[in-house]
Amino acid sequence: MRTLRDLKIVRALAAHRNFARASEELGMAQPTLSRALARLETLMGVRLFERTRTSVVPTVYAEIVLERCDALIAGFEDIVQTVDNSKKAGTADFRISAGPFAAEAVVLAGFAAHAAKQRRPSGRLVVRDWRTCLEDVLAGYSTLAITDTQSANAYEELETAPLGGGPAAFFCHCRHPLARENAIGWADLMRYPWALTLMQGRWLDLLPDDLGAAGRVDPKTGEFVPAICVDSFSAMTAAVRNGRAISAAPPSFIRDELERGELVVLPLSEAWMRIEYGLVWRKDQKWSRNLSDFVDTLQAVQTTTGL
Numbered sequence: 001m002r003t004l005r006d007l008k009i010v011r012a013l014a015a016h017r018n019f020a021r022a023s024e025e026l027g028m029a030q031p032t033l034s035r036a037l038a039r040l041e042t043l044m045g046v047r048l049f050e051r052t053r054t055s056v057v058p059t060v061y062a063e064i065v066l067e068r069c070d071a072l073i074a075g076f077e078d079i080v081q082t083v084d085n086s087k088k089a090g091t092a093d094f095r096i097s098a099g100p101f102a103a104e105a106v107v108l109a110g111f112a113a114h115a116a117k118q119r120r121p122s123g124r125l126v127v128r129d130w131r132t133c134l135e136d137v138l139a140g141y142s143t144l145a146i147t148d149t150q151s152a153n154a155y156e157e158l159e160t161a162p163l164g165g166g167p168a169a170f171f172c173h174c175r176h177p178l179a180r181e182n183a184i185g186w187a188d189l190m191r192y193p194w195a196l197t198l199m200q201g202r203w204l205d206l207l208p209d210d211l212g213a214a215g216r217v218d219p220k221t222g223e224f225v226p227a228i229c230v231d232s233f234s235a236m237t238a239a240v241r242n243g244r245a246i247s248a249a250p251p252s253f254i255r256d257e258l259e260r261g262e263l264v265v266l267p268l269s270e271a272w273m274r275i276e277y278g279l280v281w282r283k284d285q286k287w288s289r290n291l292s293d294f295v296d297t298l299q300a301v302q303t304t305t306g307l
Contacts, residue, residue, distance in 0.1 A: 006040050094290060096111070096125045096144050097126055097128045099128065099145075099148060100127055101249065103127045105302075127232050130151060134147070149278040150200070150276075158282060163302060169249070169250070169266065171249070172245075173263060181267070190212030193213050193228055195246070201222040204217065215229070227245070233249065
């Protein structure tokens with residue numbers, strides 16, 4: 001037993017008890033598999049399988065191998081994955097998946113500040129909804145996500161760290177029917193389409209049962225899909241400016257528009273109306289020096305902005 005391939009041959013033959021099916025799993029021709037098994041048995045000096053015209057049966061010697069081969073194969077594959085992760089961590093480039101609110105609050109400014117310090121541009125930033133951010137990190141497409149961390153805590157593979165946040169408010173265009181109201185309730189908000197990113201199902205417990213025109217519940221995931229579901233804050237504000245949609249964000253995001261009178265904050269506030277975000281990464285992912293430098297710059301920018 002000299003290679004990982006030998007172990008996989010024994011395991012596949014024991015599982016299928018058939019050369020044709022085992023060779024299909026292993027991706028090798030059946031004659032090649034037969035010769036490989038014969039060489040292995042010669043090397044070990046024992047017969048690992050009894051052959052018939054239609055099947056193979058493990059001998060006591062094969063059973064000894066089978067008792068240990070799964071752990072050995074898993075250990076080898078873990079070594080390969082760890083080495084691969086280390087290679088990725090050692091490269092200068094990285095990829096960040098950021099939620100739309102985190103991107104607007106600090107990530108875009110932090111990414112620009114980090115890029116300004118580099119001799120050669122490195123790293124890539126994409127803006128995604130919270131679910132896609134987590135999927136990017138889990139699949140290894142992104143080294144780091146900056147988004148809502150509450151859902152990330154459900155994954156044992158992920159590590160999180162808080163970064164920032166603050167109170168949020170609903171807003172609309174200055175010519176919106178609700179802009180002239182001094183007091184409104186949730187039923188009023190549900191009469192109009194919401195322009196927001198995909199929202200986690202937990203928010204539905206805080207909203208009225210009748211979602212009206214605001215959006216719908218995804219029957220497969222249980223998440224709240226706003227009527228105008230977008231991935232960037234600029235798209236949210238564009239929908240508000242060009243229609244009867246309403247949206248929500250920290251008022252600081254729209255400070256200039258509020259001062260010009262283009263947008264109006266609606267008179268409805270709840271303690272739970274907050275935007276929170278943090279860092280999310282795989283526990284087995286080592287950070288490169290370049291990524292660590294980016295996070296340091298990001299935190300410095302976050303301290304300056306106060307959000």
